[in-house]
Amino acid sequence: MKNKVIGILTLIAGALIAIGPQILFKVCDTDGDMVMKCFYTSRVVLGIGIEIAVLALIQLLQKHREAIIASNIAILLNGIFTIVVTDLLIGVCNNPHMRCHSLTKPALNILGVVVIILAVVGIRFAGSKTAGNGDEADGK
Amino acid sequence: MENNALTTRYLALQNLKRKPLRTVGLLIIVALVATVIYAGGLFSAGISNGLESMKSRLGADLMIVPTGYDEGVEGILLKGEPSYFYFDKSVEQDIQAIPGVRRTSSQFYLTSLNQDCCSIPVQFIGFDSETDFSIQPWISEVYSESVGDGELVIGSDITVDENNQLKFFGKYYDVAAKLDETGTGLDQAVYANRNTLMHLFEEARSSGLAFTENINPENSISNVLVELEDGYDADAVIHDIRSHYDGLQVIKTKNMITGIAGHLEQIRVIFYLFAAVFLVIALVVFTLVFSVIANERKKEFAILRILGATRGKLVWIIISEALLLCGLGGVIGLVISNVGILSFTTFIGDSISLPYLLPGISAIVAGAVATLIIILLLGPVSTGYIAYSISRVEAYRALKEGE
Structure with missing residues (x-):
């Protein structure tokens, strides 16, 4: 049950990372030929967000604890990657008053941290059951 | 099997764990109240601070510009x-x-x-x-x-x-x-x-x-x-x-600041209203929920009395549960408010189009402590009477009830 709740929350967070920078907390509008840094960040996190959501879906459908732990480790790395892409690898526009800097960046950082926390909690729950008996996460 | 002493804290924790959905529901209510009080206070302090900063930065009494x-x-x-x-x-x-x-x-x-x-x-x-x-x-x-x-x-x-x-x-x-x-x-x-x-x-x-x-x-x-x-x-x-x-327009800087101060006052009134409404709702919910809990657990308290628990101990079990809920919910609310307000400071400032400058770290910490004290008081205030009433129930009568 706990794994299912974590899976659903991770799925929502992944979906927000993917579609947030496109619709909800949009990056800056592209102005003609001038394509800004934040545009590329939004494209990369679209992929990362979809990946997190798919991994969360796999986690929801899985019964084997090892597979749940593995998918949570992958989700954890993608959470870290969300923050690294937003803050270091690509980043957003320099001006603190541009929308991508004041809105998209903190939103992605918070979602990245939420995904990391959910993955760590998910690993802990699945891991504590592994230490007990049986291979399956649910139903025992 | 692990043996645990029946301490007040242990009993309170076990009771909260036994009903996870109810506990989560109450935690959400407390977290919401803490968020409204703290975030509202921090937000209006931000505008007030920004106003002071603008007042001192302008320096002039009048500003003359083209009409x-x-x-x-x-x-x-x-x-x-x-x-x-x-x-x-x-x-x-x-x-x-x-x-x-x-x-x-x-x-x-x-x-x-x-x-x-x-x-x-x-x-x-x-x-x-x-x-x-x-x-x-x-x-x-x-x-x-x-x-x-x-x-x-x-x-x-x-x-x-x-x-x-x-x-x-x-x-x-x-x-x-x-x-x-x-x-x-x-x-x-x-x-x-x-x-x-x-x-x-x-x-x-x-x-x-x-x-x-x-x-x-x-x-x-x-x-x-x-x-x-x-x-x-x-x-x-x-x-x-x-x-x-x-063709010249004279701007009285004092008027400009007074106009902004008017906005600030409106924001403050709305914030106090919200905070009061949320506090009252939380108080009513806590009183209702804990009176139901107390009724449900009359026999449990009777057994505790027979086992040697004093009336004071029974009062503390109920109040400890409320305090644990308020403490944890308050901390969750403070974390959420701080993450929200501190991360989106620039966005908030840009959106409201008013001077917005968050106070220093000491004022932020003081605000958080004050909020936590208010939230912690919610527990004893809402459950004090219920706890007192349950401690007065006679063990024998409580055990016979419903038989």
């Missing part, structure tokens, strides 16, 4: 929206002669093009080094020398390259200093002396900025800042200025 450009001035001060407007420089000398005027200084505005990718136009404010009393006192706090020709002083929100330079109209300028944050649009402005501004103006003209074509910068200014003599009525001076000049 119709008061919104342009508000845009620069509150939102950091670049603007430019000019009128004849000779006006300043005439205003100096008006009774009640202690001193005047003029400024010259200019706006940049998009510097490069990922940036927006900035506001240039050129000041008169000899007469200025509005900007230089602030510059002297971060830069001990006088700002020379070709040098820039920038607001706290302007970012510079690794060489400490900024590029405008194809040329690089040295940045002498960065001003402290004010929470106003002035954080997004670039300051320079009049000579540097004249140079920038010529560069802007060469770059093809259309509005520069019909302006003679040497004979133009964008505003006159006026400081009044003590005891002089500002309205009388404004009347004098208006009777001498058509």
Whole structure:
């Protein structure tokens, strides 16, 4: 049950990372030929967000604890990657008053941290059951 | 099997764990109340702080601009929206002669093009080094020398390259200093002396900025800042200025600040109202839920009495549960509010179009502690009477009930 709740929350967070920078907390509008840094960040996190959501879906459908732990480790790395892409690898526009800097960046950082926390909690729950008996996460 | 002593804390924790859905529901309510109280308080403190900062940064009693450009001035001060407007420089000398005027200084505005990718136009404010009393006192706090020709002083929100330079109209300028944050649009402005501004103006003209074509910068200014003599009525001076000049608008900075303070008062009232409503709702919910809990567990408390628990211990079991819920819910609410408010400070400031400057860390911590105390009081206040009543129930009668 706990794994299912974590899976659903991770799925929502992944979906927000993917579609947030496109619709909800949009990056800056592209102005003609001038394509800004934040545009590329939004494209990369679209992929990362979809990946997190798919991994969360796999986690929801899985019964084997090892597979749940593995998918949570992958989700954890993608959470870290969300923050690294937003803050270091690509980043957003320099001006603190541009929308991508004041809105998209903190939103992605918070979602990245939420995904990391959910993955760590998910690993802990699945891991504590592994230490007990049986291979399956649910139903025992 | 692990043996645990039946301590008050242990019993309270076990009872909360036994009903996870109810516990989560109550935690959400407490977290919500804590969020409304703390975030609301921090938000109104941010506006209040920004207002104080703007008041001290303006420096002048009156600001004279061309008619119709008061919104342009508000845009620069509150939102950091670049603007430019000019009128004849000779006006300043005439205003100096008006009774009640202690001193005047003029400024010259200019706006940049998009510097490069990922940036927006900035506001240039050129000041008169000899007469200025509005900007230089602030510059002297971060830069001990006088700002020379070709040098820039920038607001706290302007970012510079690794060489400490900024590029405008194809040329690089040295940045002498960065001003402290004010929470106003002035954080997004670039300051320079009049000579540097004249140079920038010529560069802007060469770059093809259309509005520069019909302006003679040497004979133009964008505003006159006026400081009044003590005891002089500002309205009388404004009347004098208006009777001498058509086409000029006199902005009383005090009015501008009073207008913002009015907004702040409205925000405060809404915040207090919300906080009071949420507190009352939480109080009612806690009282109802704990009276149900107390009824459900009458037999449990009777057994505890038979086992030797004092009446005081029973009171503490109930109050401990409420305190645990309030403490944990309060901390969750504080974490959520801090993450929300601190992460989105700039966005909030830009959205409300009011001066917005968060208080220092000590005030933030004090606010968090005060909120936690209010939230912790919620527990004993809402459950105190129920706890007292349950401790008075006779063990024998409680055990016989329902048989």
